[in-house]
Amino acid sequence: MSYRNVASTVTTMLLFASAAVAQEERPGKAKARWVTVAEHGLKVKLPAGWQETEQPGTVLAAARTDKDASGQSLNIRSVRGVTAAIIQAKAFAQQLRKGFAESLEGYVAAGDGMTEIAGNPALWLRGSIADNQILHYIFVGRDVGFIATFVHPTDRAEQS
DSSP states (O other): OOHHHHHHHHHHHHHHHHHHHHHSOOTTOOOOEEEEEGGGTEEEEEOTTEEEOOOTTOSEEEEEOSTTOTTOEEEEEEETTOOHHHHHOHHHHHHHHHHHHHHSTTOEEEEEEEEEETTEEEEEEEEEETTEEEEEEEEEOSSSEEEEEEEEEGGGTTTO
16 A cells, blocks of 8 residues: 555544534533334434333323423324325315314414425424414324324424
């Protein structure tokens, strides 16, 4: 191996090493992490400062637990029979809005639309109850559908 090749290899290694060191998190600084629910084929990235919590009937529940927690939470429930075709039906969003209004006292719908999660069509619905904003994502998984509900105080909307 020539000096030129060795020098090039060492320079490349030093560049990669310095980039890797620069990307390391500082000690004590929380970072986002992936949570896997293998039995449902679900993988969710929780932001820094969020921890899993226990909530009956959920596939996954989490809440913000750092110093800025302020009542932010996420819960994901499984729903049998939800398919991509059902999610894309216009009447489905209307049915969900009506169901939320009937089952959640004080719920006010504020909008809905389509998006994509893991390459599949997904529906989002936004609403509120008193001083809390609620964002629902309805999407299909490997064997079942899911409803992910994210709640945060209205005064923290920009931060959330």
